[in-house]
Amino acid sequence: MVADSTVTAVTTDEELLGRLAAGVDEAALSELYDRYQAQMYGLAMRITNDAALAQDAVQEAFVGVWRNAARYAQTRASVRTWMLSITHHRAVDILRRRRATSPLPELEDGTRALTTPDVWPEVARAADAAAVRGALAALPDAQRRTIELAYFGGLTQTEIAERESVPLGTVKSRVRLGLASLRNMLEQSR
Amino acid sequence: MTRAPMSHEQALELAGLYALDALTPDERAAVDAHIASCTRDHSEFATLGGLAPALAAVADPLDAPESLKDNILAAYRADVAPKAVPATAPAPTPLTQPVVATTTRPRRWQAPTWMGWAAAAVAIVLLAVVSVYGLNLRQQADQARTRADQLAAAVAAMTAPGSEVAILHGSGAASGVSGFVAFPTSTTGQGYMVVTDVPPLPTDKTYQAWYITDGTPTSAGTMTADASGSIVVSGLEPLDGAQVVAVTVEPDGGSDQPTSDPIIVGTVTTPT
Numbered sequence: 001m002v003a004d005s006t007v008t009a010v011t012t013d014e015e016l017l018g019r020l021a022a023g024v025d026e027a028a029l030s031e032l033y034d035r036y037q038a039q040m041y042g043l044a045m046r047i048t049n050d051a052a053l054a055q056d057a058v059q060e061a062f063v064g065v066w067r068n069a070a071r072y073a074q075t076r077a078s079v080r081t082w083m084l085s086i087t088h089h090r091a092v093d094i095l096r097r098r099r100a101t102s103p104l105p106e107l108e109d110g111t112r113a114l115t116t117p118d119v120w121p122e123v124a125r126a127a128d129a130a131a132v133r134g135a136l137a138a139l140p141d142a143q144r145r146t147i148e149l150a151y152f153g154g155l156t157q158t159e160i161a162e163r164e165s166v167p168l169g170t171v172k173s174r175v176r177l178g179l180a181s182l183r184n185m186l187e188q189s190r
Numbered sequence: 191m192t193r194a195p196m197s198h199e200q201a202l203e204l205a206g207l208y209a210l211d212a213l214t215p216d217e218r219a220a221v222d223a224h225i226a227s228c229t230r231d232h233s234e235f236a237t238l239g240g241l242a243p244a245l246a247a248v249a250d251p252l253d254a255p256e257s258l259k260d261n262i263l264a265a266y267r268a269d270v271a272p273k274a275v276p277a278t279a280p281a282p283t284p285l286t287q288p289v290v291a292t293t294t295r296p297r298r299w300q301a302p303t304w305m306g307w308a309a310a311a312v313a314i315v316l317l318a319v320v321s322v323y324g325l326n327l328r329q330q331a332d333q334a335r336t337r338a339d340q341l342a343a344a345v346a347a348m349t350a351p352g353s354e355v356a357i358l359h360g361s362g363a364a365s366g367v368s369g370f371v372a373f374p375t376s377t378t379g380q381g382y383m384v385v386t387d388v389p390p391l392p393t394d395k396t397y398q399a400w401y402i403t404d405g406t407p408t409s410a411g412t413m414t415a416d417a418s419g420s421i422v423v424s425g426l427e428p429l430d431g432a433q434v435v436a437v438t439v440e441p442d443g444g445s446d447q448p449t450s451d452p453i454i455v456g457t458v459t460t461p462t
Contacts, residue, residue, distance in 0.1 A: 024270045026263060026266060026267070029262075029263065029266055030259070030263060033259055033262060033263075034259075037253070037254045037258070037259065038251035038252060038253050038254070039246070039249075039251050040254075041251075041252050041253065041254035041258075042249045042250050042251040042252035043246050043249040045249070045252055046248075046249035046250075047249075051255075054254075055254060055255065055258050055261075058254060058258060058262075059258065059261060059262050059265065062262045062265075062266070063265065063269065066266055066269070066270070067269075077243070078243075080243070081243040081246075084243055084246040085242060085243065085246075087246075088211060088242065088246060089211055092211050097417075128247065129247040129248060132244045132245065132247050132248050133248055136245075136248065147210065147245070150207060150210040150211075150212035151210045151211070151212070151242065151245045152245075152249070154211075154212075155212060156212055156213060156214050156217075157204075157207050157212055157213065157217075158214075160212070169203075171207070172203045172204060172206065172207060173203075175206030175207050175210065175212070176203070176205060176206035176234075176238070178206070179206045179209060179210075179238045179241050180237075180238070182241055182244070183237060183238070183240070183241055186241075186244060
Protein backbone atom coordinates (compact mmCIF):
# COMPACT_ATOMS: atom_id res chain seq x y z
CA MET A 1 0.00 0.00 0.00
CA VAL A 2 1.40 3.37 -0.94
CA ALA A 3 1.08 5.88 1.82
CA ASP A 4 1.27 9.61 1.48
CA SER A 5 4.69 10.17 2.97
CA THR A 6 4.10 13.76 4.02
CA VAL A 7 3.47 14.63 7.63
CA THR A 8 2.19 17.98 8.74
CA ALA A 9 1.40 19.44 12.12
CA VAL A 10 -2.28 18.78 11.51
CA THR A 11 -1.84 15.09 10.75
CA THR A 12 -3.56 13.41 13.70
CA ASP A 13 -1.98 10.74 15.86
CA GLU A 14 -4.60 8.30 14.66
CA GLU A 15 -3.73 8.98 11.04
CA LEU A 16 -0.05 8.41 11.77
CA LEU A 17 -0.74 5.07 13.44
CA GLY A 18 -3.06 4.13 10.62
CA ARG A 19 -0.26 4.72 8.14
CA LEU A 20 2.10 2.56 10.20
CA ALA A 21 -0.52 -0.18 10.21
CA ALA A 22 -1.05 0.11 6.46
CA GLY A 23 2.57 -0.26 5.42
CA VAL A 24 6.13 0.86 5.87
CA ASP A 25 6.07 4.55 6.70
CA GLU A 26 9.18 5.89 8.35
CA ALA A 27 7.93 9.48 8.21
CA ALA A 28 4.89 8.55 10.28
CA LEU A 29 7.04 6.76 12.84
CA SER A 30 9.44 9.68 12.99
CA GLU A 31 6.60 12.08 13.69
CA LEU A 32 5.10 9.87 16.40
CA TYR A 33 8.54 9.68 17.98
CA ASP A 34 8.91 13.46 17.98
CA ARG A 35 5.47 13.90 19.51
CA TYR A 36 5.83 11.39 22.34
CA GLN A 37 9.48 10.63 23.03
CA ALA A 38 9.73 13.07 25.92
CA GLN A 39 6.67 11.70 27.71
CA MET A 40 7.73 8.11 27.05
CA TYR A 41 11.33 8.66 28.11
CA GLY A 42 10.26 10.65 31.16
CA LEU A 43 7.96 7.83 32.25
CA ALA A 44 10.61 5.17 31.57
CA MET A 45 13.20 7.16 33.53
CA ARG A 46 10.82 7.56 36.46
CA ILE A 47 10.34 3.79 36.54
CA THR A 48 13.85 2.52 35.82
CA ASN A 49 15.90 5.44 37.17
CA ASP A 50 18.57 4.44 34.64
CA ALA A 51 19.21 6.14 31.30
CA ALA A 52 20.28 2.97 29.46
CA LEU A 53 17.33 0.93 30.72
CA ALA A 54 14.95 3.78 29.96
CA GLN A 55 16.22 3.97 26.38
CA ASP A 56 15.80 0.23 26.01
CA ALA A 57 12.24 0.56 27.32
CA VAL A 58 11.37 3.32 24.86
CA GLN A 59 12.94 1.42 21.98
CA GLU A 60 11.10 -1.78 22.86
CA ALA A 61 7.91 0.25 23.25
CA PHE A 62 8.30 1.56 19.71
CA VAL A 63 8.80 -1.97 18.42
CA GLY A 64 5.48 -2.74 20.10
CA VAL A 65 3.94 0.35 18.50
CA TRP A 66 4.85 -0.46 14.92
CA ARG A 67 4.21 -4.19 15.22
CA ASN A 68 0.83 -3.65 16.86
CA ALA A 69 -0.29 -0.52 15.07
CA ALA A 70 -3.11 -2.45 13.44
CA ARG A 71 -4.38 -3.52 16.85
CA TYR A 72 -4.67 0.04 18.07
CA ALA A 73 -8.00 0.41 16.34
CA GLN A 74 -9.46 -2.15 18.75
CA THR A 75 -8.81 0.06 21.76
CA ARG A 76 -10.85 3.13 22.57
CA ALA A 77 -7.94 4.94 24.15
CA SER A 78 -6.06 7.90 22.74
CA VAL A 79 -2.80 7.25 20.92
CA ARG A 80 -0.97 8.97 23.78
CA THR A 81 -2.52 6.64 26.33
CA TRP A 82 -1.82 3.60 24.22
CA MET A 83 1.82 4.50 23.68
CA LEU A 84 2.39 5.40 27.33
CA SER A 85 0.76 2.13 28.42
CA ILE A 86 3.13 0.17 26.20
CA THR A 87 6.06 2.17 27.55
CA HIS A 88 5.02 1.47 31.13
CA HIS A 89 4.62 -2.22 30.37
CA ARG A 90 8.06 -2.43 28.78
CA ALA A 91 9.81 -0.42 31.51
CA VAL A 92 8.32 -2.58 34.26
CA ASP A 93 9.25 -5.71 32.35
CA ILE A 94 12.85 -4.55 31.97
CA LEU A 95 13.06 -3.68 35.65
CA ARG A 96 11.74 -7.10 36.67
CA ARG A 97 14.07 -8.89 34.27
CA ARG A 98 16.89 -7.01 35.91
CA ARG A 99 15.81 -8.07 39.37
CA ALA A 100 15.51 -11.70 38.26
CA THR A 101 18.96 -12.45 39.68
CA SER A 102 17.46 -12.87 43.15
CA PRO A 103 17.48 -16.39 44.65
CA LEU A 104 14.05 -17.34 43.34
CA PRO A 105 13.96 -15.89 39.85
CA GLU A 106 10.66 -15.74 38.11
CA LEU A 107 10.93 -17.43 34.73
CA GLU A 108 11.29 -14.93 31.97
CA ASP A 109 8.46 -15.01 29.57
CA GLY A 110 9.98 -14.22 26.22
CA THR A 111 6.72 -14.63 24.38
CA ARG A 112 5.26 -11.77 26.36
CA ALA A 113 8.03 -9.44 25.36
CA LEU A 114 6.18 -7.82 22.52
CA THR A 115 2.62 -7.99 23.70
CA THR A 116 0.82 -4.81 24.50
CA PRO A 117 -1.26 -4.22 27.60
CA ASP A 118 -4.99 -3.79 27.60
CA VAL A 119 -5.90 -0.16 27.49
CA TRP A 120 -9.10 1.52 28.52
CA PRO A 121 -10.35 5.02 27.73
CA GLU A 122 -8.72 7.39 30.14
CA VAL A 123 -10.62 9.37 32.71
CA ALA A 124 -11.24 13.03 32.13
CA ARG A 125 -8.18 15.23 32.64
CA ALA A 126 -5.89 12.22 32.72
CA ALA A 127 -3.22 14.22 30.90
CA ASP A 128 -3.47 17.18 33.26
CA ALA A 129 -0.41 16.60 35.41
CA ALA A 130 -1.28 19.26 37.98
CA ALA A 131 -4.76 17.83 38.51
CA VAL A 132 -3.41 14.31 38.90
CA ARG A 133 -0.72 15.41 41.33
CA GLY A 134 -3.31 17.25 43.38
CA ALA A 135 -5.57 14.23 43.49
CA LEU A 136 -2.70 11.92 44.44
CA ALA A 137 -1.67 14.29 47.23
CA ALA A 138 -5.19 14.18 48.60
CA LEU A 139 -5.10 10.40 49.05
CA PRO A 140 -4.30 8.82 52.42
CA ASP A 141 -0.52 8.30 52.62
CA ALA A 142 -0.67 4.50 52.61
CA GLN A 143 -2.87 4.41 49.52
CA ARG A 144 -0.72 6.88 47.61
CA ARG A 145 2.49 5.08 48.55
CA THR A 146 1.11 1.71 47.55
CA ILE A 147 -0.07 3.02 44.19
CA GLU A 148 3.31 4.62 43.53
CA LEU A 149 5.21 1.46 44.47
CA ALA A 150 3.05 -0.49 42.07
CA TYR A 151 3.01 1.91 39.14
CA PHE A 152 6.39 3.61 39.33
CA GLY A 153 8.29 1.04 41.40
CA GLY A 154 7.37 -1.86 39.14
CA LEU A 155 6.76 -4.01 42.21
CA THR A 156 4.32 -6.90 42.25
CA GLN A 157 1.66 -7.15 44.94
CA THR A 158 3.75 -9.68 46.85
CA GLU A 159 6.80 -7.43 46.80
CA ILE A 160 4.74 -4.48 47.97
CA ALA A 161 3.27 -6.51 50.83
CA GLU A 162 6.78 -7.49 51.93
CA ARG A 163 8.14 -3.99 51.68
CA GLU A 164 5.20 -2.43 53.52
CA SER A 165 4.94 -5.31 56.01
CA VAL A 166 1.22 -5.68 55.42
CA PRO A 167 -0.93 -8.64 54.30
CA LEU A 168 -1.57 -9.12 50.60
CA GLY A 169 -5.23 -8.26 51.12
CA THR A 170 -4.26 -4.85 52.43
CA VAL A 171 -2.21 -4.14 49.32
CA LYS A 172 -5.12 -5.13 47.10
CA SER A 173 -7.62 -2.98 48.95
CA ARG A 174 -5.31 0.04 49.23
CA VAL A 175 -4.78 0.07 45.48
CA ARG A 176 -8.41 -0.55 44.70
CA LEU A 177 -9.72 2.11 47.06
CA GLY A 178 -6.98 4.58 46.19
CA LEU A 179 -7.62 4.30 42.46
CA ALA A 180 -11.38 4.62 42.95
CA SER A 181 -10.89 7.84 44.98
CA LEU A 182 -8.45 9.13 42.41
CA ARG A 183 -10.97 8.58 39.70
CA ASN A 184 -13.72 10.35 41.60
CA MET A 185 -11.51 13.33 42.26
CA LEU A 186 -10.39 13.61 38.65
CA GLU A 187 -13.92 13.36 37.33
CA GLN A 188 -15.30 15.90 39.77
CA SER A 189 -12.54 18.41 39.10
CA ARG A 190 -13.55 18.66 35.49
CA MET B 191 0.70 -21.50 42.56
CA THR B 192 -2.11 -19.47 41.12
CA ARG B 193 -3.07 -22.14 38.62
CA ALA B 194 -6.47 -22.85 40.21
CA PRO B 195 -9.34 -21.06 38.50
CA MET B 196 -9.88 -17.66 40.00
CA SER B 197 -13.23 -16.75 41.53
CA HIS B 198 -15.05 -13.62 40.47
CA GLU B 199 -14.35 -11.98 43.82
CA GLN B 200 -10.66 -12.88 43.68
CA ALA B 201 -10.40 -11.37 40.21
CA LEU B 202 -12.13 -8.14 41.25
CA GLU B 203 -9.78 -7.77 44.22
CA LEU B 204 -6.94 -7.61 41.73
CA ALA B 205 -8.56 -5.00 39.48
CA GLY B 206 -6.43 -2.15 40.81
CA LEU B 207 -3.17 -4.05 40.67
CA TYR B 208 -4.07 -5.29 37.22
CA ALA B 209 -4.59 -1.71 36.06
CA LEU B 210 -1.18 -0.72 37.42
CA ASP B 211 0.67 -3.64 35.84
CA ALA B 212 1.62 -4.90 39.31
CA LEU B 213 0.80 -8.58 38.76
CA THR B 214 3.17 -11.35 37.78
CA PRO B 215 2.57 -12.85 34.31
CA ASP B 216 0.91 -15.85 35.98
CA GLU B 217 -1.43 -13.70 38.03
CA ARG B 218 -2.29 -11.55 35.03
CA ALA B 219 -3.00 -14.64 32.94
CA ALA B 220 -5.29 -15.99 35.65
CA VAL B 221 -7.25 -12.73 35.70
CA ASP B 222 -7.48 -12.70 31.89
CA ALA B 223 -8.70 -16.29 31.93
CA HIS B 224 -11.34 -15.41 34.49
CA ILE B 225 -12.62 -12.39 32.57
CA ALA B 226 -12.77 -14.42 29.37
CA SER B 227 -14.85 -17.16 31.01
CA CYS B 228 -17.12 -15.21 33.40
CA THR B 229 -20.28 -13.41 32.37
CA ARG B 230 -20.56 -11.22 35.47
CA ASP B 231 -19.75 -7.52 35.62
CA HIS B 232 -16.08 -6.62 35.18
CA SER B 233 -16.54 -2.91 34.56
CA GLU B 234 -14.27 -2.13 37.52
CA PHE B 235 -11.33 -3.21 35.38
CA ALA B 236 -12.21 -0.58 32.82
CA THR B 237 -13.01 2.00 35.50
CA LEU B 238 -9.67 1.59 37.24
CA GLY B 239 -7.76 0.82 34.05
CA GLY B 240 -8.48 4.29 32.78
CA LEU B 241 -6.37 5.69 35.61
CA ALA B 242 -3.00 4.32 34.61
CA PRO B 243 -2.50 6.97 31.90
CA ALA B 244 -3.39 9.61 34.47
CA LEU B 245 -0.51 8.42 36.61
CA ALA B 246 1.81 8.52 33.61
CA ALA B 247 1.16 12.26 33.41
CA VAL B 248 2.81 12.66 36.82
CA ALA B 249 6.21 11.69 35.41
CA ASP B 250 7.95 14.80 34.11
CA PRO B 251 8.63 14.69 30.37
CA LEU B 252 12.30 14.34 29.58
CA ASP B 253 13.98 14.52 26.18
CA ALA B 254 15.64 11.26 25.22
CA PRO B 255 19.20 11.38 23.83
CA GLU B 256 19.16 12.17 20.11
CA SER B 257 20.84 8.88 19.29
CA LEU B 258 17.73 7.03 20.46
CA LYS B 259 15.68 8.22 17.52
CA ASP B 260 18.36 7.04 15.09
CA ASN B 261 18.48 3.66 16.82
CA ILE B 262 14.73 3.28 16.69
CA LEU B 263 14.42 4.26 13.05
CA ALA B 264 17.27 1.89 12.19
CA ALA B 265 15.54 -0.90 14.11
CA TYR B 266 12.34 -0.12 12.23
CA ARG B 267 14.09 -0.39 8.87
CA ALA B 268 15.66 -3.68 9.89
CA ASP B 269 12.38 -5.02 11.20
CA VAL B 270 10.23 -4.17 8.21
CA ALA B 271 12.85 -5.04 5.57
CA PRO B 272 12.15 -8.26 3.68
CA LYS B 273 13.80 -11.03 5.68
CA ALA B 274 16.59 -12.60 3.66
CA VAL B 275 18.88 -15.38 4.70
CA PRO B 276 22.37 -13.84 4.88
CA ALA B 277 24.88 -15.08 2.34
CA THR B 278 27.20 -16.09 5.18
CA ALA B 279 24.85 -18.84 6.33
CA PRO B 280 26.60 -22.20 6.16
CA ALA B 281 23.68 -24.05 4.62
CA PRO B 282 20.85 -21.63 4.13
CA THR B 283 17.52 -23.39 4.29
CA PRO B 284 14.34 -21.38 4.09
CA LEU B 285 12.39 -21.98 7.28
CA THR B 286 9.21 -22.99 5.52
CA GLN B 287 10.68 -25.29 2.91
CA PRO B 288 10.90 -28.56 4.81
CA VAL B 289 7.38 -28.23 6.12
CA VAL B 290 5.99 -27.52 2.68
CA ALA B 291 7.96 -30.43 1.26
CA THR B 292 6.56 -32.88 3.78
CA THR B 293 3.00 -31.68 3.41
CA THR B 294 3.07 -31.98 -0.36
CA ARG B 295 4.54 -35.47 -0.14
CA PRO B 296 2.59 -37.02 2.71
CA ARG B 297 3.93 -40.23 4.21
CA ARG B 298 2.29 -42.72 6.47
CA TRP B 299 4.30 -41.84 9.53
CA GLN B 300 3.01 -38.33 9.48
CA ALA B 301 0.36 -38.87 12.09
CA PRO B 302 -1.49 -35.70 13.04
CA THR B 303 0.38 -35.45 16.32
CA TRP B 304 3.71 -35.53 14.56
CA MET B 305 2.76 -32.89 12.05
CA GLY B 306 1.14 -30.88 14.79
CA TRP B 307 4.36 -31.02 16.68
CA ALA B 308 6.35 -29.98 13.65
CA ALA B 309 4.11 -26.95 13.23
CA ALA B 310 4.45 -26.17 16.90
CA ALA B 311 8.22 -26.43 16.63
CA VAL B 312 8.25 -23.88 13.85
CA ALA B 313 6.07 -21.59 15.96
CA ILE B 314 8.34 -22.06 18.95
CA VAL B 315 11.51 -21.24 17.09
CA LEU B 316 9.92 -18.24 15.44
CA LEU B 317 8.87 -16.98 18.84
CA ALA B 318 12.35 -17.57 20.15
CA VAL B 319 13.86 -15.55 17.35
CA VAL B 320 11.31 -12.79 17.66
CA SER B 321 11.67 -12.54 21.42
CA VAL B 322 15.42 -12.42 21.28
CA TYR B 323 15.09 -9.73 18.68
CA GLY B 324 12.75 -7.76 20.85
CA LEU B 325 14.64 -8.16 24.09
CA ASN B 326 17.64 -6.09 23.29
CA LEU B 327 17.43 -4.82 19.80
CA ARG B 328 20.57 -2.86 19.58
CA GLN B 329 23.02 -5.58 20.51
CA GLN B 330 21.21 -8.70 19.44
CA ALA B 331 20.00 -8.11 15.92
CA ASP B 332 22.99 -9.86 14.38
CA GLN B 333 22.88 -12.65 16.91
CA ALA B 334 19.21 -13.16 16.17
CA ARG B 335 19.89 -13.48 12.45
CA THR B 336 22.56 -16.09 13.05
CA ARG B 337 20.25 -17.97 15.35
CA ALA B 338 17.47 -17.81 12.81
CA ASP B 339 19.71 -19.63 10.37
CA GLN B 340 20.63 -22.27 12.92
CA LEU B 341 16.99 -22.70 13.81
CA ALA B 342 15.97 -23.02 10.20
CA ALA B 343 18.52 -25.78 9.73
CA ALA B 344 17.42 -27.47 12.96
CA VAL B 345 13.76 -27.46 11.97
CA ALA B 346 14.67 -28.75 8.53
CA ALA B 347 16.56 -31.59 10.20
CA MET B 348 13.67 -32.38 12.49
CA THR B 349 11.05 -32.51 9.79
CA ALA B 350 13.13 -34.39 7.22
CA PRO B 351 12.05 -38.02 6.70
CA GLY B 352 14.44 -40.49 8.29
CA SER B 353 15.92 -38.06 10.79
CA GLU B 354 16.63 -39.28 14.28
CA VAL B 355 14.62 -37.08 16.58
CA ALA B 356 14.08 -36.76 20.32
CA ILE B 357 11.27 -34.55 21.53
CA LEU B 358 12.45 -33.01 24.79
CA HIS B 359 10.31 -32.40 27.84
CA GLY B 360 11.28 -30.67 31.04
CA SER B 361 10.36 -31.58 34.59
CA GLY B 362 10.68 -29.97 38.00
CA ALA B 363 12.23 -26.51 37.76
CA ALA B 364 12.29 -26.93 33.98
CA SER B 365 8.67 -28.06 33.64
CA GLY B 366 7.89 -25.36 31.09
CA VAL B 367 10.67 -26.48 28.78
CA SER B 368 10.02 -27.82 25.31
CA GLY B 369 12.35 -28.58 22.48
CA PHE B 370 13.92 -31.21 20.33
CA VAL B 371 17.13 -32.84 19.20
CA ALA B 372 17.40 -33.76 15.54
CA PHE B 373 19.98 -35.63 13.45
CA PRO B 374 19.32 -35.70 9.72
CA THR B 375 20.49 -38.86 7.98
CA SER B 376 21.91 -36.86 5.10
CA THR B 377 24.80 -35.49 7.13
CA THR B 378 27.19 -36.98 9.62
CA GLY B 379 27.89 -35.42 12.95
CA GLN B 380 25.52 -32.51 12.37
CA GLY B 381 22.94 -32.70 15.11
CA TYR B 382 20.85 -29.85 16.45
CA MET B 383 19.31 -29.09 19.79
CA VAL B 384 16.66 -26.42 20.28
CA VAL B 385 15.17 -25.82 23.71
CA THR B 386 12.98 -22.92 24.83
CA ASP B 387 11.82 -21.54 28.18
CA VAL B 388 14.85 -22.83 30.03
CA PRO B 389 15.12 -21.49 33.59
CA PRO B 390 18.09 -19.20 34.26
CA LEU B 391 21.05 -20.74 36.13
CA PRO B 392 23.44 -19.26 38.67
CA THR B 393 26.77 -18.32 37.07
CA ASP B 394 28.58 -21.28 38.66
CA LYS B 395 26.26 -23.80 36.97
CA THR B 396 25.84 -24.93 33.39
CA TYR B 397 23.52 -27.10 31.36
CA GLN B 398 25.10 -30.29 30.06
CA ALA B 399 23.58 -32.66 27.53
CA TRP B 400 24.04 -36.44 27.67
CA TYR B 401 23.46 -39.32 25.28
CA ILE B 402 22.29 -42.36 27.21
CA THR B 403 23.03 -45.76 25.69
CA ASP B 404 21.75 -48.79 27.61
CA GLY B 405 21.70 -46.69 30.77
CA THR B 406 25.24 -45.32 30.36
CA PRO B 407 25.54 -41.56 29.86
CA THR B 408 28.09 -39.96 27.52
CA SER B 409 28.56 -36.21 27.57
CA ALA B 410 27.31 -34.31 24.51
CA GLY B 411 28.70 -31.01 25.74
CA THR B 412 27.74 -28.07 27.90
CA MET B 413 25.44 -25.30 26.76
CA THR B 414 24.15 -21.94 27.92
CA ALA B 415 20.75 -20.39 27.52
CA ASP B 416 20.47 -16.88 26.14
CA ALA B 417 18.66 -14.04 27.86
CA SER B 418 15.32 -15.21 26.53
CA GLY B 419 15.85 -18.72 27.95
CA SER B 420 16.56 -20.43 24.64
CA ILE B 421 19.30 -22.91 23.81
CA VAL B 422 20.21 -23.43 20.16
CA VAL B 423 23.11 -25.72 19.41
CA SER B 424 24.36 -27.09 16.11
CA GLY B 425 27.14 -29.55 15.34
CA LEU B 426 26.18 -32.09 18.03
CA GLU B 427 28.19 -35.33 18.03
CA PRO B 428 26.46 -38.33 16.39
CA LEU B 429 24.10 -40.28 18.64
CA ASP B 430 25.92 -43.60 17.98
CA GLY B 431 22.92 -45.66 18.95
CA ALA B 432 21.95 -43.73 22.08
CA GLN B 433 18.30 -44.21 23.00
CA VAL B 434 17.82 -41.18 25.21
CA VAL B 435 18.99 -37.56 25.25
CA ALA B 436 19.01 -35.86 28.65
CA VAL B 437 20.07 -32.51 30.09
CA THR B 438 21.34 -32.00 33.63
CA VAL B 439 22.53 -29.00 35.64
CA GLU B 440 26.27 -29.33 36.35
CA PRO B 441 29.00 -27.24 37.90
CA ASP B 442 30.41 -24.65 35.50
CA GLY B 443 32.74 -26.33 33.03
CA GLY B 444 30.73 -29.54 32.95
CA SER B 445 31.17 -32.98 34.52
CA ASP B 446 32.55 -36.32 33.35
CA GLN B 447 29.48 -38.05 34.67
CA PRO B 448 26.09 -36.52 35.58
CA THR B 449 26.04 -35.27 39.18
CA SER B 450 22.31 -34.54 39.28
CA ASP B 451 19.07 -35.94 37.92
CA PRO B 452 18.10 -34.92 34.38
CA ILE B 453 15.65 -32.06 34.20
CA ILE B 454 15.05 -32.37 30.46
CA VAL B 455 14.66 -35.75 28.75
CA GLY B 456 13.70 -37.10 25.34
CA THR B 457 13.61 -40.54 23.74
CA VAL B 458 15.25 -40.92 20.35
CA THR B 459 12.93 -42.10 17.59
CA THR B 460 13.15 -42.38 13.87
CA PRO B 461 9.67 -41.68 12.56
CA THR B 462 9.79 -43.61 9.30
